[in-house]
Amino acid sequence: MHRRVPGHLLQCTNVSEVLDFLGFRGARAANPSRWSAEELARVLHALARWQRHSQTPMAEDPQWLLITSAAQNVHLEPQPLVSVAWALATTATRGVTIRRAVHGRLKEFQLKDLARLAWCSVELERPEVMLITLADEVTHRVTGARGARTGPILSVLDASQMAWAMARTLVESHPLMGVLQEELSLQLTSCDARHLSNSLWSFAKLACADPPFFHRAALAFAASCAKTGAQELTNCVWALAAVSHRADVGEDLIMQAKAQPQLSHQQLANLLWSAARLSCGRDLFADLLGLCKKQILDMSLVQLSAVAWACAALGGRSRSAQTKRSGYRDSELLQKLELVVANRHAEFTGRILTNLLWAFATFSQASPALAAAAGRGGLAMTAQEVSVAVWALATLEEADTLREMQSPQGAVSSGSFEALQLHEVASLAWGLGSATPKTNPVGAVRTFIRRYVFEMPTLPASADQRALAMLARGLLKLDLQDAFASLLDRTLLAKIDLAPDLASAFISGSVQLADLEREQAVWASLPHAPPRAWREAELLRFVRRWAAGRAAEVLVAAEDFCASRKVWLKVAGGQKADLLEAVVRVIQPRRVLEVGCYVGYSAVRLGSAVRSWHGEVWSVEMDPIYARLARQVVEHAGLSEVVKIWVGHSEEVLPRMTRGATPFDLVFFDQRGSRFLKDLQLLTRSGALSPGAVLVADNVLKPGAPKFLWQMVEPGPWRSAVVELKDFGPCGVLDWMSVSRWEGAEAVERHFESEAPELVRQLEWQADEMRWRSIDGHVSPAEWDQFAVRMKDSFFAAGLHPDMKKIEDLDSWLGDHKHGRLR
Numbered sequence: 050m051h052r053r054v055p056g057h058l059l060q061c062t063n064v065s066e067v068l069d070f071l072g073f074r075g076a077r078a079a080n081p082s083r084w085s086a087e088e089l090a091r092v093l094h095a096l097a098r099w100q101r102h103s104q105t106p107m108a109e110d111p112q113w114l115l116i117t118s119a120a121q122n123v124h125l126e127p128q129p130l131v132s133v134a135w136a137l138a139t140t141a142t143r144g145v146t147i148r149r150a151v152h153g154r155l156k157e158f159q160l161k162d163l164a165r166l167a168w169c170s171v172e173l174e175r176p177e178v179m180l181i182t183l184a185d186e187v188t189h190r191v192t193g194a195r196g197a198r199t200g201p202i203l204s205v206l207d208a209s210q211m212a213w214a215m216a217r218t219l220v221e222s223h224p225l226m227g228v229l230q231e232e233l234s235l236q237l238t239s240c241d242a243r244h245l246s247n248s249l250w251s252f253a254k255l256a257c258a259d260p261p262f263f264h265r266a267a268l269a270f271a272a273s274c275a276k277t278g279a280q281e282l283t284n285c286v287w288a289l290a291a292v293s294h295r296a297d298v299g300e301d302l303i304m305q306a307k308a309q310p311q312l313s314h315q316q317l318a319n320l321l322w323s324a325a326r327l328s329c330g331r332d333l334f335a336d337l338l339g340l341c342k343k344q345i346l347d348m349s350l351v352q353l354s355a356v357a358w359a360c361a362a363l364g365g366r367s368r369s370a371q372t373k374r375s376g377y378r379d380s381e382l383l384q385k386l387e388l389v390v391a392n393r394h395a396e397f398t399g400r401i402l403t404n405l406l407w408a409f410a411t412f413s414q415a416s417p418a419l420a421a422a423a424g425r426g427g428l429a430m431t432a433q434e435v436s437v438a439v440w441a442l443a444t445l446e447e448a449d450t451l452r453e454m455q456s457p458q459g460a461v462s463s464g465s466f467e468a469l470q471l472h473e474v475a476s477l478a479w480g481l482g483s484a485t486p487k488t489n490p491v492g493a494v495r496t497f498i499r500r501y502v503f504e505m506p507t508l509p510a511s512a513d514q515r516a517l518a519m520l521a522r523g524l525l526k527l528d529l530q531d532a533f534a535s536l537l538d539r540t541l542l543a544k545i546d547l548a549p550d551l552a553s554a555f556i557s558g559s560v561q562l563a564d565l566e567r568e569q570a571v572w573a574s575l576p577h578a579p580p581r582a583w584r585e586a587e588l589l590r591f592v593r594r595w596a597a598g599r600a601a602e603v604l605v606a607a608e609d610f611c612a613s614r615k616v617w618l619k620v621a622g623g624q625k626a627d628l629l630e631a632v633v634r635v636i637q638p639r640r641v642l643e644v645g646c647y648v649g650y651s652a653v654r655l656g657s658a659v660r661s662w663h664g665e666v667w668s669v670e671m672d673p674i675y676a677r678l679a680r681q682v683v684e685h686a687g688l689s690e691v692v693k694i695w696v697g698h699s700e701e702v703l704p705r706m707t708r709g710a711t712p713f714d715l716v717f718f719d720q721r722g723s724r725f726l727k728d729l730q731l732l733t734r735s736g737a738l739s740p741g742a743v744l745v746a747d748n749v750l751k752p753g754a755p756k757f758l759w760q761m762v763e764p765g766p767w768r769s770a771v772v773e774l775k776d777f778g779p780c781g782v783l784d785w786m787s788v789s790r791w792e793g794a795e796a797v798e799r800h801f802e803s804e805a806p807e808l809v810r811q812l813e814w815q816a817d818e819m820r821w822r823s824i825d826g827h828v829s830p831a832e833w834d835q836f837a838v839r840m841k842d843s844f845f846a847a848g849l850h851p852d853m854k855k856i857e858d859l860d861s862w863l864g865d866h867k868h869g870r871l872r
């Protein structure tokens with residue numbers, strides 16, 4: 050079928066000239082119904098080959114249409130019929146069918162002809178009807194012939210053509226795919242890379258690949274692809290990514306594809322999408338993204354949204370359950386995307402919009418134009434897309450748009466959510482709950498969410514815990530207390546080994562509902578010393594053994610534990626403890642708040658300092674296992690009356706604990722740096738800070754809290770100083786702690802509204818990325834040091850020049866508060 054086209058044929062400029070060249074002139078040319086079946090097939094075939102090379106559109110040409118209709122009315126032998134099918138398929142001629150000609154005659158065709166017909170059928174009318182007939186026949190013949198043969202029955206070319214046709218037509222769950230897999234398995238070592246790539250693509254598209262076969266086929270492709278082109282490489286990489294194959298093979302192939310000259314926009318977008326799905330290395334991803342960025346403004350919206358999706362999704366499959374994706378934030382790309390959004394949002398479909406929204410929300414990048422596009426109810430969004438959009442808009446705090454989506458014409462009101470999966474319902478519940486005032490319950494959707502929880506089937510032990518935690522929080526935000534209780538009961542019933550975040554959501558939710566019974570049930574389900582907390586459990590044993598129940602001894606024992614066992618614990622010891630004590634000595638706070646208690650080391654230090662003037666410490670910890678250990682450490686130090694430990698995420702606990710409480714004089718932020726600003730906002734909005742309160746924040750350099758630091762050094766209600774010191778532990782990595790004094794409540798909101806410059810936002814992202822990396826794997830002290838130095842230089846480059854102080858300067862700097870003015 051793909052023989053070379055004769056040179057003379059190539060020189061023809063229209064259909065008549067081709068007919069003339071083939072010897073059909075005058076009245077004979079005008080009367081194809083008089084031609085023999087073989088003549089018809091020969092002419093159609095030649096015309097199709099001419100069209101393929103000349104790229105001249107022919108499907109509407111009157112002479113071509115006459116010939117094709119004549120071909121439908123004659124009886125063709127199998128060979129000419131395959132030729133005609135090929136001609137019709139390659140010229141994308143519509144309205145002509147060969148189905149009837151083939152019907153009832155399949156036995157006359159050889160296996161290879163059936164495969165060619167399958168390949169052609171993709172472009173013909175109602176392909177699935179013909180394809181299923183062909184697939185049944187091939188399956189029947191190959192399985193029937195197996196008894197008599199040990200080797201392959203279908204050639205690699207035939208098998209790959211059949212597979213490709215099935216995938217293009219999306220014929221799912223047909224036994225033929227299993228047959229083709231077996232046929233290909235027998236010939237993997239001798240397969241041509243092009244056919245292998247087509248086959249892998251087809252199996253992945255139909256999600257029907259058996260992993261060992263896929264792996265062997267991928268290795269066979271990698272071994273034979275040295276001379277293949279970009280399309281084959283892209284297809285194969287896409288297939289590996291779609292079935293979540295091992296990253297290493299995919300990464301090698303992406304490197305090869307990247308080196309191909311002139312990758313098309315589609316190939317680039319596919320490669321980047323695949324690189325994200327395969328969790329490729331960041332350098333390789335950055336190289337590919339560099340190529341995409343050069344062409345981004347010429348890409349189609351679908352390609353562009355795939356690029357955005359890939360950037361947000363990179364690193365999504367992290368090893369530990371605690372971590373989330375960090376994505377790949379690129380300022381230049383975001384700026385270009387903003388430009389596209391501003392100019393072309395009217396053309397967005399639901400999928401394009403939600404991909405972009407998801408990426409912007411992942412990067413905490415506000416985009417009013419994008420939010421406005423989502424608000425217009427006219428966009429036909431599927432229920433899944435609505436759930437993504439709602440989550441993204443809530444993350445970006447676009448409450449107005451969310452309300453618009455819930456108007457009678459909006460996508461939320463008109464959506465039908467019955468087919469949503471757990472994580473999608475969770476996004477919907479959390480998103481709507483985050484942005485909807487309690488006075489405006491979201492009607493039918495709220496009823497659906499409640500029913501979904503009550504009708505949920507038994508949860509498997511492998512249930513998606515991040516989704517469950519999000520759903521639990523969403524239910525409380527939507528005031529669906531009975532559904533929250535039901536979700537908690539079902540989860541405990543399933544004997545799921547609770548991850549910290551889910552346990553924390555359940556405990557803090559039960560406390561909020563004053564449901565002591567359920568709170569205790571969750572505590573009882575938690576192991577005392579899970580493997581991830583063995584060091585912390587060891588610390589408690591060590592402290593109990595070597596410290597005689599006084600705070601000072603507990604602190605020394607904890608430090609000895611780190612030194613003697615050569616373990617590093619993330620506590621504010623050493624110079625950091627000196628700084629905390631210096632601040633406490635100067636301001637003598639009555640009420641202290643700590644966010645990030647861990648095992649209670651700094652809580653004990655703060656508690657023992659404020660005890661002498663009857664002060665108290667409230668400490669928040671989101672991980673119940675750590676919180677329980679911390680309570681035991683505090684109890685052993687004899688400080689249970691002074692230190693109160695609250696369990697839950699700061700976002701949930703702070704509003705609850707500050708309601709009607711006496712304001713705090715000292716706050717110590719030791720949670721994740723990217724929470725600092727949000728938690729500070731919660732505190733100032735709820736009036737939880739006393740006049741002149743002092744805020745100490747740890748790790749503002751390493752991994753860093755750039756947005757927070759930028760706000761604190763900007764002119765406004767805070768006066769801040771930064772102390773450079775060494776982290777606790779044997780390596781003593783460089784770090785900063787900030788000390789800020791609140792000078793009044795005026796202009797607080799305005800202060801928070803000012804947006805940090807792009808470079809600072811970029812640094813914020815880098816800090817978070819490093820934080821997740823350190824949770825997910827090991828970061829060496831040398832890497833931390835390099836990171837800290839780079840961060841410092843970047844701060845200065847961003848114009849962030851804090852007032853640097855030494856610990857001994859704090860006394861005079863905080864002078865106003867000396868001698869306990871706050872008492």
Ligand SMILES: C[S@@+](CC[C@H](N)C(=O)[O-])C[C@H]1O[C@@H](n2cnc3c(N)ncnc32)[C@H](O)[C@@H]1O
Nearest residue numbers: 620621645647650651670671698699719720721
């Ligand atoms: C660096 S450790 C705290 C060390 C402790 N302050 C000390 O010096 O002994 C950080 C702790 O904060 C907790 N955490 C992180 N983000 C939090 C949040 N948003 N709310 C409550 N706890 C959080 C973590 O689980 C972790 O135990």
